Amino acid sequence: MHSLEKLRWIIDREIEKMDFAGRQPAELYSPVEYILSNGGKRLRPVLALMSCRLFTHDLTECVKPAAAIELFHNFTLLHDDIMDQADMRRGKPAVHKKWNENTAILSGDAMVVLSFNLISSAKPEILPGLLSVFNTTALEVCEGQQMDMNFETNPNVKENEYLEMIKLKTSVLIAAAMKIGAISARANDRDCELMYESGLNLGLAFQLQDDILDLYGKQEDFGKIRGGDILMNKKTILLIKALELADQTTAVSIRRLMNEEQDPGMKVGEMKKILDRLEINLIAWKMAEGYFNKAIRKLYETNSDKAQKNEFADFIHSVMNRKS
Amino acid sequence: MHSLEKLRWIIDREIEKMDFAGRQPAELYSPVEYILSNGGKRLRPVLALMSCRLFTHDLTECVKPAAAIELFHNFTLLHDDIMDQADMRRGKPAVHKKWNENTAILSGDAMVVLSFNLISSAKPEILPGLLSVFNTTALEVCEGQQMDMNFETNPNVKENEYLEMIKLKTSVLIAAAMKIGAISARANDRDCELMYESGLNLGLAFQLQDDILDLYGKQEDFGKIRGGDILMNKKTILLIKALELADQTTAVSIRRLMNEEQDPGMKVGEMKKILDRLEINLIAWKMAEGYFNKAIRKLYETNSDKAQKNEFADFIHSVMNRKS
Numbered sequence: 009m010h011s012l013e014k015l016r017w018i019i020d021r022e023i024e025k026m027d028f029a030g031r032q033p034a035e036l037y038s039p040v041e042y043i044l045s046n047g048g049k050r051l052r053p054v055l056a057l058m059s060c061r062l063f064t065h066d067l068t069e070c071v072k073p074a075a076a077i078e079l080f081h082n083f084t085l086l087h088d089d090i091m092d093q094a095d096m097r098r099g100k101p102a103v104h105k106k107w108n109e110n111t112a113i114l115s116g117d118a119m120v121v122l123s124f125n126l127i128s129s130a131k132p133e134i135l136p137g138l139l140s141v142f143n144t145t146a147l148e149v150c151e152g153q154q155m156d157m158n159f160e161t162n163p164n165v166k167e168n169e170y171l172e173m174i175k176l177k178t179s180v181l182i183a184a185a186m187k188i189g190a191i192s193a194r195a196n197d198r199d200c201e202l203m204y205e206s207g208l209n210l211g212l213a214f215q216l217q218d219d220i221l222d223l224y225g226k227q228e229d230f231g232k233i234r235g236g237d238i239l240m241n242k243k244t245i246l247l248i249k250a251l252e253l254a255d256q257t258t259a260v261s262i263r264r265l266m267n268e269e270q271d272p273g274m275k276v277g278e279m280k281k282i283l284d285r286l287e288i289n290l291i292a293w294k295m296a297e298g299y300f301n302k303a304i305r306k307l308y309e310t311n312s313d314k315a316q317k318n319e320f321a322d323f324i325h326s327v328m329n330r331k332s
Numbered sequence: 333m334h335s336l337e338k339l340r341w342i343i344d345r346e347i348e349k350m351d352f353a354g355r356q357p358a359e360l361y362s363p364v365e366y367i368l369s370n371g372g373k374r375l376r377p378v379l380a381l382m383s384c385r386l387f388t389h390d391l392t393e394c395v396k397p398a399a400a401i402e403l404f405h406n407f408t409l410l411h412d413d414i415m416d417q418a419d420m421r422r423g424k425p426a427v428h429k430k431w432n433e434n435t436a437i438l439s440g441d442a443m444v445v446l447s448f449n450l451i452s453s454a455k456p457e458i459l460p461g462l463l464s465v466f467n468t469t470a471l472e473v474c475e476g477q478q479m480d481m482n483f484e485t486n487p488n489v490k491e492n493e494y495l496e497m498i499k500l501k502t503s504v505l506i507a508a509a510m511k512i513g514a515i516s517a518r519a520n521d522r523d524c525e526l527m528y529e530s531g532l533n534l535g536l537a538f539q540l541q542d543d544i545l546d547l548y549g550k551q552e553d554f555g556k557i558r559g560g561d562i563l564m565n566k567k568t569i570l571l572i573k574a575l576e577l578a579d580q581t582t583a584v585s586i587r588r589l590m591n592e593e594q595d596p597g598m599k600v601g602e603m604k605k606i607l608d609r610l611e612i613n614l615i616a617w618k619m620a621e622g623y624f625n626k627a628i629r630k631l632y633e634t635n636s637d638k639a640q641k642n643e644f645a646d647f648i649h650s651v652m653n654r655k656s
Contacts, residue, residue: 135456
């Protein structure tokens with residue numbers, strides 16, 4: 009039996025083996041080492057390994073593909089932080105701040121290549137399947153990031169557009185991680201697809217939860233400014249739902265709060281009052297729960313070990329309830 | 333028989349089929365369409381197809397891998413232009429100028445993914461071989477770009493360091509193109525390696541030629557400012573050889589020209605006088621010719637069609653003599 013810590017250790021070990029600290033040119037690989045060791049939870053590769061474990065005891069073939077997902081994920085963080093001008097990442101300076109933008113661009117490029125490298129090392133029998141899901145997903149993630157950037161200048165983002173964006177930007181990579189785990193375990197096509205769909209719903213649930221916790225989470229736990237999304241006028245599910253459900257007067261108030269120069273504390277406070285009145289917190293949680301429950305259902309539909317399914321479900325429950 | 337125009341047409345057709353002009357989100361794919369249609373010579377994919385043709389009449393399996401090389405090459409142009417703050421590319425605004433840096437970063441990312449996508453579509457028998465050379469090469473190109481950036485702040489770049497840098501930044505992709513052509517044609521391992529080595533030497537010859545033509549080419553043909561590298565204090569083979577061969581007084585003059593604010597025309601003129609006195613033009617051409625001749629030798633060592641070898645040699649001769 010592999011505990012959660014053991015699964016994380018397996019991934020950390022695989023990343024350590026790549027020895028980014030020792031590679032030349034150091035200017036290229038030090039930032040790779042830096043971002044990969046800054047305390048991420050390894051959520052995606054752990055999900056890949058847990059998905060693999062549903063179907064087999066031998067996780068060996070899943071380790072490199074799982075690490076590939078983690079590298080790709082960290083590449084997206086690296087480049088997104090440049091594009092979003094986000095200066096901090098998990099309490100430390102982002103790569104483009106600690107070094108510079110050129111370094112962040114090029115080290116990110118190297119990470120994409122390294123992730124394909126890891127996927128490519130799979131056995132011939134599973135290689136085409138792994139490449140197919142990895143390739144499709146990687147492109148979708150780029151499309152999702154572009155949609156997210158487009159939303160910045162779009163005052164009327166609709167719920168379905170938002171869900172499509174977070175599906176591409178966030179969910180497909182979680183779905184891919186879980187499918188890759190199943191493929192590595194030689195699960196049949198139906199089970200691989202079920203794990204993909206489970207991951208897609210799980211990813212949506214996680215992202216909606218992130219949107220909610222930005223305003224309603226315990227500040228000290230979440231490590232971010234409460235209401236940071238509101239301060240940046242980010243179109244999250246909270247704002248989109250609020251604009252959808254607000255009467256005309258309230259909608260005007262919301263847009264005024266977004267457009268006018270405000271004291272940060274007051275801006276968040278006023279917006280929260282409106283959201284509370286519209287019960288957006290409750291509505292968004294219901295949505296997130298709906299996706300989460302669908303993820304659980306798909307998981308249980310797979311033809312796999314019952315005890316492992318329960319462990320998988322427990323794990324994603326724990327992630328879902330982390331700060332709610 | 334495929335003429336050169338036919339080979340270019342095959343590549344253009346393959347890229348057209350990808351329909352970047354019609355893909356969504358347009359903000360992501362328009363820059364991909366833009367950079368791929370800005371009049372590049374398709375040198376690398378043409379070399380891949382010509383390499384394939386040495387061993388087989390059927391080029392079908394080489395087309396997508398050749399297009400992958402072209403996409404990867406254009407991705408490097410896109411990101412390098414951001415890093416080098418190069419505002420123009422082939423007489424048109426660079427992507428990061430026509431759009432913005434974020435667009436250039438993300439569209440470039442999408443192009444890397446798309447290039448892996450194209451490689452991945454190869455038949456299972458040749459897929460591992462293609463992935464192996466493509467993966468290795470892609471990472472080396474990133475390393476080469478990092479070395480090139482490091483050189484900007486290194487006043488004492490040595491010839492062997494410079495050759496290593498241009499090998500990684502430029503030559504390995506040409507070598508990979510030629511090896512990929514041979515792999516697609518199911519050439520044996522020895523011939524695949526010979527084509528790789530031929531390409532490596534050819535790439536070095538081409539880059540040294542570029543360095544020379546920057547100062548000694550016909551300005552109107554080359555489409556750039558004569559001596560642009562000198563104005564930007566770029567460490568090219570001309571400068572490195574000059575510093576190596578100069579006596580102490582001359583070396584001081586060279587460094588003074590590099591470090592002091594100068595009238596551009598005078599700076600290039602003075603530097604050219606020094607280089608001419610040291611016969612750097614001749615020395616650099618000899619070097620380039622040495623690599624070129626080795627490329628030809630490796631080509632002729634392959635066990636392939638004699639007539640096709642001659643055509644291949646004619647083609648690379650024509651590229652080498654384009655403006656000399």
